[in-house]
Amino acid sequence: MGENDIINDFLVESYENLDRLDRDLVGLEKNPNDREALAGIFRTIHTIKGTCGFLGFNKLEKVAHVGENLLSRLRDGQLALSPAITTALLGMVDAVREMLKKIETTGQDGENDYPELRETLTRLQQGQGESPSGQRPVAAPDPPASSVADAAKASVEVPPPSPKPSAKASAPQKPATAEHEARGEGMGGRAVSDSTVRVNVALLERVMNLVGELVLARNQVLQFANRVKDTGFVAATQRLNLITTELQEGIMKTRMQPIGNIWDQFPRTVRDVALGCKKEVGIEMEGKDTELDKTIIEAIKDPLTHLVRNSVDHGIELPADRIAAGKPRAGRLVLRAFHEGGQVNIEIIDDGGGLNVERIRKKAVERGVVSGEQAARMSEREIFNLIFLPGFSTAEKVTNVSGRGVGMDVVKTNVEKIGGTVDMQSVAGQGTTVRVKIPLTLAIIPALVVTCSEERYAIPQVSLLELVRLEADKVASGIELVHGAPVYRLRGRLLPLVYLNRELHLAQGGNEGSHKSESTAKPAREDAVNIVVLQADERQFGLVVDQINDTEEIVVKPLRKQLKTLKTFAGSSIMGDGKVALILDVLGLAQRANVVTEARDRSLAEKTEETAEAGEKQTFLLFAGPGDSRMAIPLAILARLEEFPVAQVEMSGSQWVAQYRGQILPLIRLNTVLEERRKRLKDVTALPHTEAGPIQVLVLNHERQMFGLVVERIIDIVDDRAEVRSPATRPCVLYSVVIGERVTELLDIPAILLAAGGAVSSMPAASRVAEMGR
Numbered sequence: 001m002g003e004n005d006i007i008n009d010f011l012v013e014s015y016e017n018l019d020r021l022d023r024d025l026v027g028l029e030k031n032p033n034d035r036e037a038l039a040g041i042f043r044t045i046h047t048i049k050g051t052c053g054f055l056g057f058n059k060l061e062k063v064a065h066v067g068e069n070l071l072s073r074l075r076d077g078q079l080a081l082s083p084a085i086t087t088a089l090l091g092m093v094d095a096v097r098e099m100l101k102k103i104e105t106t107g108q109d110g111e112n113d114y115p116e117l118r119e120t121l122t123r124l125q126q127g128q129g130e131s132p133s134g135q136r137p138v139a140a141p142d143p144p145a146s147s148v149a150d151a152a153k154a155s156v157e158v159p160p161p162s163p164k165p166s167a168k169a170s171a172p173q174k175p176a177t178a179e180h181e182a183r184g185e186g187m188g189g190r191a192v193s194d195s196t197v198r199v200n201v202a203l204l205e206r207v208m209n210l211v212g213e214l215v216l217a218r219n220q221v222l223q224f225a226n227r228v229k230d231t232g233f234v235a236a237t238q239r240l241n242l243i244t245t246e247l248q249e250g251i252m253k254t255r256m257q258p259i260g261n262i263w264d265q266f267p268r269t270v271r272d273v274a275l276g277c278k279k280e281v282g283i284e285m286e287g288k289d290t291e292l293d294k295t296i297i298e299a300i301k302d303p304l305t306h307l308v309r310n311s312v313d314h315g316i317e318l319p320a321d322r323i324a325a326g327k328p329r330a331g332r333l334v335l336r337a338f339h340e341g342g343q344v345n346i347e348i349i350d351d352g353g354g355l356n357v358e359r360i361r362k363k364a365v366e367r368g369v370v371s372g373e374q375a376a377r378m379s380e381r382e383i384f385n386l387i388f389l390p391g392f393s394t395a396e397k398v399t400n401v402s403g404r405g406v407g408m409d410v411v412k413t414n415v416e417k418i419g420g421t422v423d424m425q426s427v428a429g430q431g432t433t434v435r436v437k438i439p440l441t442l443a444i445i446p447a448l449v450v451t452c453s454e455e456r457y458a459i460p461q462v463s464l465l466e467l468v469r470l471e472a473d474k475v476a477s478g479i480e481l482v483h484g485a486p487v488y489r490l491r492g493r494l495l496p497l498v499y500l501n502r503e504l505h506l507a508q509g510g511n512e513g514s515h516k517s518e519s520t521a522k523p524a525r526e527d528a529v530n531i532v533v534l535q536a537d538e539r540q541f542g543l544v545v546d547q548i549n550d551t552e553e554i555v556v557k558p559l560r561k562q563l564k565t566l567k568t569f570a571g572s573s574i575m576g577d578g579k580v581a582l583i584l585d586v587l588g589l590a591q592r593a594n595v596v597t598e599a600r601d602r603s604l605a606e607k608t609e610e611t612a613e614a615g616e617k618q619t620f621l622l623f624a625g626p627g628d629s630r631m632a633i634p635l636a637i638l639a640r641l642e643e644f645p646v647a648q649v650e651m652s653g654s655q656w657v658a659q660y661r662g663q664i665l666p667l668i669r670l671n672t673v674l675e676e677r678r679k680r681l682k683d684v685t686a687l688p689h690t691e692a693g694p695i696q697v698l699v700l701n702h703e704r705q706m707f708g709l710v711v712e713r714i715i716d717i718v719d720d721r722a723e724v725r726s727p728a729t730r731p732c733v734l735y736s737v738v739i740g741e742r743v744t745e746l747l748d749i750p751a752i753l754l755a756a757g758g759a760v761s762s763m764p765a766a767s768r769v770a771e772m773g774r
Contacts, residue, residue: 006055007055007103007107010051010055011100011103011104014048014051014096014100015097015100017044017047017048018093018096018097018100020044021041021044021045021093022090022093024037024040024041025041025086025089025090025093026086026090028041028081028086029081029083029086032080032081035075038071038074038075038081039075041071041089042068042071042072042074042075045064045067045068045071045092046068048060048064048096049061049064049065049068052064052109057099057103057108057109058109059099059109059110059111059112059113060096060099060100060103060109062113062118063092063095063096063099063113063114063117063118064092064096066092066118066121066122066125067089067092067121069121069122069125070085070088070089070121070124070125071089073125079124079125079127084124085124088117088120088121088124089121091117091120092117092121095114095117098110099112199254201294204254204255207251208251208255211247211248211251211444212444212555213555214244214247214248215244215248215444215553215555216555216573216574216576218240218241218244219552219553219575219576220576220577220578221237221240222237222241222576223576223577225237248444248553252293252444255293255294255295256291256292256293256294257291257292257293257294257297258288258289258290258291259287259288259289259290259291259292259297259337259344259346260285260288260289261297262297262300262301262304263285263288263335265305266283266285266304266305266308266335267283269305269308269309270283270308270312270333273309273312273313274312276313277312277313277318278318279312279316279317279318279319279331280319280329280330280331281312281316281330281331281332281333282330282331282332282333283333283334283335284332284333284334284335285334285335285336286334286335286336286337287336287337287338288337290337290338290339290344291440292344292438292440293440295418296344296418296438296439296440299414299417299418300346300414300415300418300420300436300438302414303410303411303414303415303422303436304346304348304436306408306410306411307348307411307434307436308333308335308348310408311333311348311350311352311432311434312331312333312350315331315350315352315353315354315431315432316331316333316350316351316352316353317331317352317353321353325353325429327351331350331351331352332350332351333348333349333350334347334348334349334350335347335348335349336349339440343420343437343438343439343440343462344437344438344439344440345435345436345437346435346436346437346438347433347434347435347436348433348434348436349431349432349433349434350431350432351430351431352431352432353428353429353431354426354427354428354429354430354431354432355384355387355424355426355428355432356428357380357383357384357428360383360384360386360387361375361376361378361383364383364386369386369389370386381423381425384424384425384426385423385424387408387424388408388409388411388412388422388424389409390409415436415438416587418438418439419438419439419460419462419570419585420436420437420438420439421436421437421587422434422435422436422437423435439460439462444553444554444555444556445460445461445462445553445554445556446460446461446551446552446553446554447459447460447461447551447552447553447554447573447583448461448464448532448548448549448550448551449549449550449551449552449554449575449581450500450530450532450543450545450546450547450548450549451545451546451547451548451549452500452501452504452506452545452546452547453501453506453546454546455506455581456549456575456579456581457500457545457581457582457583457584458554458573458581458582458583458584459532459534459543459583459584459586460570460583460584460586461551463534463535463536463586464532464533464534465533465534465535465540466533467530467531467532467533467548468488468490468530468531468533468542469528469529469530469531470488470528470529470531471528472527472528475527475528475529478529479497479529480494482494485497486499488531488542490533490542491619491635491636492618492619492634492635492636493636495531495533495540495541495542496541496542496593496595497531497541497542497543497544498541498542498543498544498589498590498593498595499544500543500544500545501546503568503589503592503593504568529544530544530545530546530547530548531543531544532544532545532548534586534590535586536586536587536589536590536591536595539590539595541590541593541595543589552576554573554575554581554583555573555574556570556571556572556573556583557571557572557573557574558571559571559572566588567585567587567588567589567591567592568584568585568588568589568592569582569583569584569585569588570583570584570585570588571583617719617720617721618634618719618720618721618722619634619635619636619717619718619719620632620633620634620635620717620718620719620720620722620739620744620746621633621634621635621638621698621714621716621717622714622715622716622717622718622739622740622744623696623698623711623712623713623714623715624711624712624713624714624715625670625671625674625711625712625745626670626671626674626712628712629745630715630742630743630744630745631670631711631744631745631746631747632737632739632744632745632746632747633698633700633746633747633749635717637700637701637702637749638698638699638700639699639700639701639706640699641696641697641698641699641714642660642697642699642708643694643695643696643697644658644694644695644697644708645694646694646695649667649695652664652666655667656668656669656710658697658708660699660708665699665706665707665708666707666708667697667707667708667709667710668707668708668709668710668752668753668756669710670709670710670711670712670752671710671712673732673752673755673756674730674731674732674733695710696710696711696712696713696714697709697710697711698711700749702749702750702753705753707753709752716740718739718740720738720739720740722737722738722739722746723738724737724738725737725738728745728748731751731755732747732748732751732752732755733745733746733747733748734746734747734748
């Protein structure tokens, strides 16, 4: 925040406080025993004085200081409030107001430091009463007649600022000046305070609801306009659409708040918990300016607070234990927030002792959460996420922060309640990371509208990955059964399928056809199949629907309390034709269909391994490597094929990079990583010639790292069993394999990243573009 912003904020707050002081001082005169009001007046003047000293307004500080001294004696009961004291304090308020006006217009607090006023305030502080002359002991100018009216109108009327008349002009010279002053403008103006207004939250919510209704009406008008050929009417609807969109965006911005508003309390929280646990912990915060909707901010405050407290108490070790482990004495807690794919990602990272996988596994079996056989087969990620089960705790002792098994399940419940997800990852001895993903807003969201059994449903677009359509002649061969459950082979990966009409127990729709009940028979039908590929809890599944309509912005309406227990639905919305459509809860639907259970995931993994061993075909991307060699990668790891103009390629240190979809994408040159290191050091940083054509880039996603691989030329995409193999003849190649009846080198992506010298992992944006290929 710049100096001008600080001064403007000071002026706005001070003007508001002074208006309140006028009323409080008059009220205090009627009720001198109101100690709370007197303390509030003292705090206000004390704040103004302190800020003046910081900003260098010394004359204003002098006036506020003597007023503070008098108020201090009144607050402590050493003086009794009298009409003379009230008059003097009101005079001080007027003097401060005049000096604030000087600051607003000239940037300085003026030449007058009001010596008579300060003398009067000092004499009254010493208990000497009225001035000997009996005159009014105030040297400050009289307040304008409109000040009380201004104070009364401030909460309901904020007029736009008007050009200020010259300081030399008088009221006969400028007839409009009196009107301007009555509105708080002109020579006695408060243009800075007029630039902001405090709005009641309930009123803002009401306006937001009205905008939502306007969006619904806009959708209805647009749908009707599509059936009308009147060009004038169509033009008017387009104008309505534009204005509504701009209004919606403007109102949404008024609800957005930086996450720093709740993060600012965490340094104190960390300090208090660390002292109570006899630990030393430092906190770092990145992305404090990341904005979220106000309702989201309020919903995640308590879950984040619990996660921070838990990391300090349960994650970071005691100083002696850290030193013994070769770590710094003080622990490190990092809070990070950033936007990604229409969501906000929040990470809570500590460098503590990490989670003990075996201890969690043992506790889970002891408590009957899972059987011993199940626990033995569970992955580390599944083991870690058992911590979010109700009543589950691995703490060795109970403290006032953790150990009772209460809290982590509430964290997960509250995050999922607003459409978010929470995940935990840990490395023994190195620390733990908790990732929370939440939507930007809950009021108006983009959604895909689908039809099933002649009913429409909305799917939040944040969960949507892609759309797949199987034509009639591909259905029988494309959909398989694994342990009686239907799956679709998507780019070599088995995707579990969920039939929406079955899960919702709807009447048989177009996609049910000749299927037998439930999923006990392999689908065999004559109609095409529409698959919506979704992601829930970092697992993908395909939702089979009758028809895919279109994407549109929908207004989210909460479900009635009688329906809130249904995990399948997240809310409802009114569509363009006035009918209601239910909004699907993707995670709840996946849980209902059992597609996120570890047993089903394991079955799919086993089936994938079996088909690979049986020589099933895989899909490869073929491209030309250095020296016109023929190379390939599995298509599953490819996010996108791109062409970058040479002018778009830049240098970051010794790394090629390109600006890509609002992020920084590291680029690795295939011809350099395949050569011996000593041969490529001299030209690893050389940029391509400006006269060269666009470069071919494979945008790859490997273990949440996104990077671009620069290749010579794209050849083709082919399906092949790739059964004939021979050992690799150079680094960064897994092996040579026959694809399309030609010898082809299959690249080793982890080896390429290693050969690139860790440049990708060191790029700050590398881990944040992991989803942009979707």
